[in-house]
Amino acid sequence: MPATQSTRERIILAAVELFYSQGYEATGMTQILKKANANSGSFYFFFKSKQDLLDSVLDWYLANLEPVLWRPIYAATQDPIERIFALLDGYRQKILATDFSFSCPIGRLALEIGLERQNVHDKIAANFDAWTAAVRSCLGDAEHRLPSGTCFDELSQFVLTVMEGGVMQARAHRSIAPFDNSVRQLRQHFDRLLIAAAESNRNNQSLGEKL
Template identity: 30%
Template structure:
């Protein structure tokens, strides 16, 4: 019984991971359930077993699992360097390197879906909005360690995430890490100015 449950969890995890990668690369509408089943090496029927709501429920779960994980990854990169300005530059540099390593295919785990469904699917729009709100809260707390004014810290959080998401789009289109490097320098400049005001 326990091994069957473990096997089921393993299949569900494989489906989630395959769907997440395909959604990042191809978008929500460009990804079919048969492709997800093939990529995850799972029987097609298992998708509906684990996600009775079909593709929408699967995408909602992907967003709500991978989104917070990505937010924690960004915060771990920022927390890995003591100096906040160096940390920002380093995090954006790492993002550029990781994107290049995937041949500019894998960027933010939810941005592609967010752009695609914001006006057409309320369930997925809400999921992406919730993830972004979590990112803003985490980044606001991180900036708040160096910028005492909470509104200023929140503004920096919005700026950082907007720059990161926009830079991913430009970098994928140009097949160049320069937009991410430039965004890293820019958010570091904004943070420096805010810290000097404090």
């Protein structure tokens, strides 16, 4: 972290926090500027518009995905499959820490921002892709423990699906149960894949012995 923060950085960070906790539309420029300790003139020196700021916010999320989200998980957890569930547990902690007001900032924007702003949705999609790509990489590390036909892209996308759906329901219900239930079902799904792969390996082995 630099000793001082540039005005531009302060604005982006303020917007990250506010869009995250209130959404894009519900956040006013006044609020952003106040939080960032900046004037509107400075803002429009660095950004073309509020929409333009949203672009930078999504870039910021993408750039911070690896260092903020993944690096601690890779340091703390070795097993690739458990890394995926550690990621999900991270979201669980966020839900609890925010007293159920948490929602995935990217997912929220995906539903809030109108589709006509294509470049925004391209960046949202890029964030989703980076997220699932990292999950996919974990799956790749556990390749030998999964059935040979497993489609990693599809399965990693499914992990995101479960996270987003679980987070949404936890928020509405003010309860962690829907999230936990969803993750438990996902865990069952994984367990069956792992078991199927183990059985298949055993069969191949005994087949090898016969030949």
